[in-house]
Amino acid sequence: MTQPVTQPVGVENLPVRRGLLRPVLRNPLAIGALAVLSVIVLASLLAPLIAPHSPTSLRLDQINAGPGDGYLLGGDGAGRDIFSRLLYAGRNTLLGAAIALSVALALGVLSGLLSGYYGGFLDGIFGWGANLLMALPTMIVLLALFQALGSSIYLSMVAFGVMLSPGFYRLVRGQVMAVKHELYVDAARVSGLSDPRIIGRHILLVVRAPVVIQASVVAGIAIVVQSGLEFLGLGDPATPTWGGMLQDAFTNIYTSPIAIWWPGMTIALTVASLVLLGNAIRDVIQRTTSSSTRLPKPQPVVALPPVLDDRESALLRIRNLSVGYPSGAEVVHGVDLDVRRGEVLGLVGESGSGKTQTAFSVLGLLPPGGTLLGSSSIQFDGAELARLPENERRVLRGRRIGYIPQEPMSNLDPCFRVGQQLVEPLRAVAGLSKRAAIAEALSLLERVGIPEPRRTFAAYPHEISGGMAQRVLIAGAVSGKPDLLIADEPTTALDVTVQADVLELLRDLQTEFGMAMLLVTHNFGVVADICDRVAVMQDGRIVETGDVRPLFADPRHPYTKSLLESTLEDSTPRTRLEVNHA
Amino acid sequence: MLEATNVVVEYAGRGWRSKGFKALHEVSFGIRPHETLGLVGESGSGKTTIGRAVLGLVPVSSGSIRFDGRELVGMPRRQRRGLSDDIQVVFQDPYSSLNPSMTVEDILVEPLVARRAGDRTAASQRVRTLLDQVGLPHDAVHRLPREFSGGQRQRIAIARALALRPKLIVCDEPVSALDLSTQARVLDLFISIQEETGVAYLFISHDLAVVRHISHRVAVLHRGGIVEYGDAAKVTERPEHPYTQRLLMAAPIPDPDRQAARRQERRALLASEAVA
Numbered sequence: 001m002t003q004p005v006t007q008p009v010g011v012e013n014l015p016v017r018r019g020l021l022r023p024v025l026r027n028p029l030a031i032g033a034l035a036v037l038s039v040i041v042l043a044s045l046l047a048p049l050i051a052p053h054s055p056t057s058l059r060l061d062q063i064n065a066g067p068g069d070g071y072l073l074g075g076d077g078a079g080r081d082i083f084s085r086l087l088y089a090g091r092n093t094l095l096g097a098a099i100a101l102s103v104a105l106a107l108g109v110l111s112g113l114l115s116g117y118y119g120g121f122l123d124g125i126f127g128w129g130a131n132l133l134m135a136l137p138t139m140i141v142l143l144a145l146f147q148a149l150g151s152s153i154y155l156s157m158v159a160f161g162v163m164l165s166p167g168f169y170r171l172v173r174g175q176v177m178a179v180k181h182e183l184y185v186d187a188a189r190v191s192g193l194s195d196p197r198i199i200g201r202h203i204l205l206v207v208r209a210p211v212v213i214q215a216s217v218v219a220g221i222a223i224v225v226q227s228g229l230e231f232l233g234l235g236d237p238a239t240p241t242w243g244g245m246l247q248d249a250f251t252n253i254y255t256s257p258i259a260i261w262w263p264g265m266t267i268a269l270t271v272a273s274l275v276l277l278g279n280a281i282r283d284v285i286q287r288t289t290s291s292s293t294r295l296p297k298p299q300p301v302v303a304l305p306p307v308l309d310d311r312e313s314a315l316l317r318i319r320n321l322s323v324g325y326p327s328g329a330e331v332v333h334g335v336d337l338d339v340r341r342g343e344v345l346g347l348v349g350e351s352g353s354g355k356t357q358t359a360f361s362v363l364g365l366l367p368p369g370g371t372l373l374g375s376s377s378i379q380f381d382g383a384e385l386a387r388l389p390e391n392e393r394r395v396l397r398g399r400r401i402g403y404i405p406q407e408p409m410s411n412l413d414p415c416f417r418v419g420q421q422l423v424e425p426l427r428a429v430a431g432l433s434k435r436a437a438i439a440e441a442l443s444l445l446e447r448v449g450i451p452e453p454r455r456t457f458a459a460y461p462h463e464i465s466g467g468m469a470q471r472v473l474i475a476g477a478v479s480g481k482p483d484l485l486i487a488d489e490p491t492t493a494l495d496v497t498v499q500a501d502v503l504e505l506l507r508d509l510q511t512e513f514g515m516a517m518l519l520v521t522h523n524f525g526v527v528a529d530i531c532d533r534v535a536v537m538q539d540g541r542i543v544e545t546g547d548v549r550p551l552f553a554d555p556r557h558p559y560t561k562s563l564l565e566s567t568l569e570d571s572t573p574r575t576r577l578e579v580n581h582a
Numbered sequence: 583m584l585e586a587t588n589v590v591v592e593y594a595g596r597g598w599r600s601k602g603f604k605a606l607h608e609v610s611f612g613i614r615p616h617e618t619l620g621l622v623g624e625s626g627s628g629k630t631t632i633g634r635a636v637l638g639l640v641p642v643s644s645g646s647i648r649f650d651g652r653e654l655v656g657m658p659r660r661q662r663r664g665l666s667d668d669i670q671v672v673f674q675d676p677y678s679s680l681n682p683s684m685t686v687e688d689i690l691v692e693p694l695v696a697r698r699a700g701d702r703t704a705a706s707q708r709v710r711t712l713l714d715q716v717g718l719p720h721d722a723v724h725r726l727p728r729e730f731s732g733g734q735r736q737r738i739a740i741a742r743a744l745a746l747r748p749k750l751i752v753c754d755e756p757v758s759a760l761d762l763s764t765q766a767r768v769l770d771l772f773i774s775i776q777e778e779t780g781v782a783y784l785f786i787s788h789d790l791a792v793v794r795h796i797s798h799r800v801a802v803l804h805r806g807g808i809v810e811y812g813d814a815a816k817v818t819e820r821p822e823h824p825y826t827q828r829l830l831m832a833a834p835i836p837d838p839d840r841q842a843a844r845r846q847e848r849r850a851l852l853a854s855e856a857v858a
Contacts, residue, residue: 183679192666525834
């Protein structure tokens with residue numbers, strides 16, 4: 001409460017903003033795909049300049065001829081230059097695909113945005129339309145349209161674009177529904193932005209990436225379907241297209257087997273590049289969103305008082321515990337900690353201090369990739385946990401080490417009744433019969449202060465409150481009569497009045513069973529309420545340990561001091577404001 | 583300045599003939615210029631709903647909310663948008679209240695440009711002043727929200743709220759997601775900004791200590807109704823309503839001896855309530 005507020009907060013070593021394009025260009029797959037695509041597109045666009053022959057000029061001596069003799073890739077069934085025709089055909093085929101894609105994008109993205117943002121009636125109508133289109137068999141509709149509308153491939157590509165639009169519609173609608181209720185959209189509304197502006201600025205930005213990915217895949221599909229139609233002989237025979245060339249080569253496959261390679265390879269290369277480009281963009285996007293972990297800055301330990309105990313009385317002895325992740329981040333650096341039998345040790349720190357990682361190391365439940373480094377040692381009642389095989393550790397977890405999580409609701413399986421989730425471990429760990437396990441579970445529920453144990457026993461997790469859920473989990477944790485209870489922020493998700501009740505319960509149980517408890521928390525009030533000793537963690541190190549009373553009365557480490565000064569408990573309330581304030 | 587009388591918010595039930603859920607029952611309160619009104623309550627007490635009703639983000643079923651003499655309930659959206667100059671918001675979650683794909687400059691310039699079309703240079707000048715005001719360096723403008731810590735993001739959100747020089751900021755649990763020491767610094771920032779600019783706050787929190795620190799007056803909410811309303815010192819130190827008393831007793835004090843005493847008091851209080 002003493003620091004000047006105008007002092008800039010450190011943001012020195014942060015990376016500068018990166019666009020989407022640059023990381024995509026660092027991906028070798030993306031570069032390759034982009035290079036192939038640009039060569040194909042450029043060559044098609046510049047066909048009149050590059051092509052050595054006209055796509056329609058005939059040479060009778062070159063009918064079904066092999067490569068060479070003025071024709072780079074040989075001649076087709078009518079004696080025209082395959083290479084020149086490939087270039088000219090590219091223009092028509094790519095234009096067709098572009099038409100289909102633009103129609104699909106325009107219809108799908110627009111209707112998806114409106115449908116997702118406004119919902120209700122509009123959503124109903126667009127949804128019906130999309131479902132109807134998806135129910136139609138695309139190929140048959142396109143073939144029928146050829147009969148009705150004549151041989152223009154472009155008209156059918158417009159129709160194909162309409163048929164493709166539900167894909168974009170569903171994608172965009174889903175994305176919009178997900179971000180519509182984000183707080184920043186509410187904030188924009190409060191800022192006085194109009195609906196079109198909110199959609200254009202905030203929502204379109206979010207759906208941009210998935211739409212780009214889908215578009216590259218759809219462009220590939222459009223090329224394949226278009227070529228397929230032309231291969232079937234639909235389309236204008238006068239305009240060269242890749243599909244039309246494929247058909248020509250196919251009819252002459254016995255006289256000139258090599259000719260089918262050229263249009264075939266071109267189509268395959270184009271489509272493959274499009275799909276690979278889409279994949280590469282997706283990879284890049286996923287990587288940039290999940291790479292926010294940074295190494296904590298190490299700080300010197302100022303005064304670590306020697307409060308470590310002799311071997312006899314310590315139930316849990318942690319020595320030189322370091323936890324690292326494959327990314328190279330080390331989140332806990334050489335922690336020493338003792339928990340004596342029957343004592344409550346508070347592990348306090350702010351987010352990112354490594355307190356939860358330390359607790360999870362004891363349980364052997366580190367998140368994927370987390371490993372104990374170097375000479376880390378965790379001794380529980382004389383046994384070394386760090387080198388214990390997983391199955392022996394599992395036995396220990398249920399029976400001798402109990403665990404109470406932070407989020408009670410997400411730690412109960414919503415598919416099973418509360419009672420079942422208590423009975424199952426009792427039978428598996430303690431080996432009770434079904435009847436005995438049910439009786440035991442009911443008595444546990446009663447013990448943790450649940451008013452109607454039978455009703456809660458038969459309830460599903462969503463039918464009980466957060467405070468009740470936490471009591472159920474506490475019942476489960478003490479069911480094996482453990483020697484050590486590890487509680488990770490057990491009251492943080494609860495209301496204050498419920499928190500007080502749960503702390504009361506934990507205290508009673510702890511004295512009743514004589515359990516030791518390792519309580520992870522950020523709340524000094526909770527520490528003062530229940531703990532015998534405290535260890536303060538900062539940046540993966542323990543900076544101070546001590547008995548509760550002396551530590552609160554006379555904190556020695558500056559970090560502990562600053563934390564205790566930050567509590568608002570004793571701040572004086574602001575006085576009533578005079579009506580004519582300055 | 584803001585006068586809410588008998589505000590009722592009712593959510594329609596799902597499906598035919600199902601009964602609606604009343605989130606607020608006839609709530610009345612007032613906020614004067616330069617003042618902080620603290621709203622404190624537990625989850626489900628309706629404190630967030632009050633804030634959203636003032637912001638026009640939930641429909642009010644009956645009652646009236648008047649701001650500077652204008653009636654907000656039933657005001658058309660187009661007209662309501664004009665009010666954004668005067669009423670702004672800081673949300674709880676600094677992670678989802680900033681658009682992850684916009685730079686800090688975009689975020690801060692947006693309300694300026696939206697309200698007074700054009701003139702980007704004046705806007706970016708204002709952005710610099712705002713960053714100074716919330717204690718962030720100028721080079722923050724080209725960074726994305728994800729490059730900032732929770733406390734820094736909350737500063738950005740505060741800067742956005744200040745951009746249009748509002749008369750009232752609705753603060754919905756703005757420090758609950760922050761670490762203890764960050765929380766204290768951000769609260770002090772709120773106070774110093776109020777002293778500088780004279781903005782009024784409707785400050786919503788579940789934490790009595792936080793509310794006491796920043797509020798001039800406090801209203802305690804329980805199950806959609808205000809149970810106690812008065813000066814901060816009185817409500818948070820000598821509460822009269824039993825619910826407020828329970829709330830006060832439940833908050834643990836970071837001092838082992840005083841907490842032991844409070845625990846005893848709480849037990850006595852609960853016991854006496856059980857008898858009564």
